[in-house]
Amino acid sequence: MKKSVLVTGASRGIGRASAAAFARAGYRVCIHYHSSGAEAEALEAELLAEGCDVFRLQAELTSAEEVKNLFAAAGKVDILLNNAGISQEIPFLEMSEEDWDRMLAVNLKSVFLCSRAAAAQMVRRGEGKILNISSMWGLVGASCEVHYSAAKAGVIGFTKALAKELGPSGVQVNCIAPGVIDTDMNRWLSPEDLAVLREQTPLGRIGTPEDVARAALYLAEDRFITGEVLNISGGFVI
Numbered sequence: 001m002k003k004s005v006l007v008t009g010a011s012r013g014i015g016r017a018s019a020a021a022f023a024r025a026g027y028r029v030c031i032h033y034h035s036s037g038a039e040a041e042a043l044e045a046e047l048l049a050e051g052c053d054v055f056r057l058q059a060e061l062t063s064a065e066e067v068k069n070l071f072a073a074a075g076k077v078d079i080l081l082n083n084a085g086i087s088q089e090i091p092f093l094e095m096s097e098e099d100w101d102r103m104l105a106v107n108l109k110s111v112f113l114c115s116r117a118a119a120a121q122m123v124r125r126g127e128g129k130i131l132n133i134s135s136m137w138g139l140v141g142a143s144c145e146v147h148y149s150a151a152k153a154g155v156i157g158f159t160k161a162l163a164k165e166l167g168p169s170g171v172q173v174n175c176i177a178p179g180v181i182d183t184d185m186n187r188w189l190s191p192e193d194l195a196v197l198r199e200q201t202p203l204g205r206i207g208t209p210e211d212v213a214r215a216a217l218y219l220a221e222d223r224f225i226t227g228e229v230l231n232i233s234g235g236f237v238i
Contacts, residue, residue, distance in 0.1 A: 002053065004028045005220070006070075006077045008061060008114060009084030011036035013183035014133060016043055017209030018081055018216045023052035025217060030074045031056040034084065061110035071117040079129040079220045080118040082111045082155075087185050092146045100147045107151035111158060115173075119166060126170040129220050132159050133212070134177045134229065136237040152177075156229055163227030172226040174219045179233025181207040202235030 004027065010019040011033040020043065023029040029047070031054055033040035040056045047054045059070035061084055071077065085107045090099060115130050122128025137145060138152030159175035166173055180186060180197045189197070198206055215232050219225060231237055 002026055002028050003078040004030070004074070004076050005079040005081065006030040006032060006074050006114075006118070007081045007083055008032045008110065009034070010056075011039035011043060013185065014178065014181060014209045014212045015081075015083040017213040018083060019043065019054070020047060021210070021213040021217050022079075022081075022220070023047045023054050024050070027079070028053040030054075030077070032061075032070065032084070033058055034060060061114060062105040064113055067110075067113040067117055071114075071121075077118050077121065077128075079131065080114060081131045081133070081216055081220075082114055083133045084110055085133065085151075085185075087145065087148050089144050089188070091144050095147060103147040104151050104154070107148070108154045108158070111155055115158075115162065119162075119171060122171045123166065123169040128171045130162070130166075130171065130173045131216055131219055132173070132175045134159075134175050136177050136179045136231065136233045139177055139229070139231070140237055159229065160227050167226055172219075172222075174225060174227070175229045176212060176215050176219070177229050177231045177233070177237075178212050179207055179231075179236040181209060181212060183209060197236075200236060201233070205234065207232060207234055 005022045007015050007019040009015040010031040019029050019031050031040050044056045057073050059066040132155050134155040135152040137149045138156050141149045163173040212232050215230050
């Protein structure tokens with residue numbers, strides 16, 4: 001029986017590339033989306049036309065009830081990819097409590113709620129993979145993105161702790177920390193900003209969603225890595 005993957009925030013960027021990579025590798029893929037329904041439907045149609053086994057489900061991942069319903073509808077989940085997230089550039093002294101709460105809810109609470117739902121069934125089966133998308137800013141911090149950096153650092157701590165707790169039950173928990181990736185999240189950067197970032201990256205280019213998707217697929221198929229943070233930044237952070 002083929003393995004099932006649930007990819008959160010799968011309608012765009014890293015989530016979209018990852019859902020496509022898993023589907024084309026022969027996995028059964030649940031394409032989760034929140035508000036980008038048209039994009040999710042287009043991805044589903046594209047992959048179904050290729051003969052892939054995919055379906056899409058909508059949910060607000062900061063709601064425990066909606067996460068419960070999502071997993072009930074998704075059925076068996078062998079691999080969870082916690083990808084859904086938001087970003088915001090704002091000076092710390094201008095940051096509102098609402099900015100802070102929303103960032104941590106979408107980027108960290110959702111990881112907790114989805115991982116809890118997935119782990120419940122994985123522990124019963126004695127196997128499973130939880131993959132979390134953090135950021136290089138969770139490793140080193142980013143100016144004017146204090147709440148984003150804090151949330152992504154939280155994902156890293158969450159990963160390491162959960163890996164220790166679930167390891168004896170046969171469940172692997174790992175994290176990917178992407179660098180500057182060509183997604184909508186970074187579209188606000190000017191050509192000049194991108195040129196500087198490219199120069200600061202030892203490999204000399206901006207990353208692609210597919211670079212991260214390949215890392216997710218690698219970790220999903222590995223049997224002896226857990227509690228690891230895989231830095232996919234082209235050497236930007238070492």
